[in-house]
Amino acid sequence: MTAIQTPAPVQKTVRVAVSPQKAFEVFTARMSKWWLADHSIMKVPRESVVLEPRQGGRWYERGVDGSECTWGYVITWEPPKRIVLAWQIDGTWQYNDKFVTEVEVRFTPDGSNGTRVDLEHRNMERFGEGAESMRAGLDGTMGWGQELESFAAATRS
Amino acid sequence: MAVGEIARELPVSRPAVSQHLAVLKAAGLVIDRAEGARRVYRVDAAGLTVLRAWLDRFWDGALGAFKAEAERSLNEDN
Numbered sequence: 126m127t128a129i130q131t132p133a134p135v136q137k138t139v140r141v142a143v144s145p146q147k148a149f150e151v152f153t154a155r156m157s158k159w160w161l162a163d164h165s166i167m168k169v170p171r172e173s174v175v176l177e178p179r180q181g182g183r184w185y186e187r188g189v190d191g192s193e194c195t196w197g198y199v200i201t202w203e204p205p206k207r208i209v210l211a212w213q214i215d216g217t218w219q220y221n222d223k224f225v226t227e228v229e230v231r232f233t234p235d236g237s238n239g240t241r242v243d244l245e246h247r248n249m250e251r252f253g254e255g256a257e258s259m260r261a262g263l264d265g266t267m268g269w270g271q272e273l274e275s276f277a278a279a280t281r282s
Numbered sequence: 283m284a285v286g287e288i289a290r291e292l293p294v295s296r297p298a299v300s301q302h303l304a305v306l307k308a309a310g311l312v313i314d315r316a317e318g319a320r321r322v323y324r325v326d327a328a329g330l331t332v333l334r335a336w337l338d339r340f341w342d343g344a345l346g347a348f349k350a351e352a353e354r355s356l357n358e359d360n
Binding site for chain 1: 330331333334337338340341342343344345346347348349350351352353355356
């Protein structure tokens with residue numbers, strides 16, 4: 126039996142030419158403006174992404190038909206320095222209230238009017254619980270289906 | 283599976299299979315190990331590497347879009 130290795134957290138850093146206050150505001154209150162449109166788990170087109178601005182606040186997307194789909198909640202709310210979100214979309218691309226991975230975002234002043242934004246998505250190993258169903262999810266259109274299709278197409282060319 | 287075994291089942295050359303396997307390995311879809319002189323590939327059973335690679339790319343894209351929006355909104359405010 127192979128030992129299961131704990132995957133490293135996903136860590137990203139981006140520098141933005143705005144103040145930490147502004148960066149925090151755009152990240153949290155204007156998520157609808159920047160969250161990638163094709164990254165949705167709804168069946169209908171998305172109307173908005175909402176992050177309720179307080180500890181325990183809901184994080185969800187709303188469809189054009191008014192339906193809502195929860196993504197998680199706010200674990201830590203410390204404007205304009207830090208936010209920790211619970212990402213509760215499991216490996217089958219479903220909201221699961223028993224499943225929590227953490228996304229921590231830190232906003233640090235960088236230069237006179239810039240901000241360094243450090244993001245860490247951790248607890249990757251929790252995605253492994255129920256690996257079978259997760260593989261099924263990853264095979265679907267939301268996951269690696271397209272990549273595998275193009276791979277298959279490439280092998281045929 | 284070794285490269286030769288995979289190539290036998292596909293209508294493509296062995297070098298082409300090796301190339302595609304390198305892409306799949308980079309994407310975290312397969313794991314390889316040396317077995318004597320040959321390299322043996324298997325699908326990443328836990329799928330964790332795959333999901334992690336997906337999230338890695340996802341956050342790259344999301345933060346890029348966030349940066350663009352933050353800097354665009356600043357210009358708008360001025």
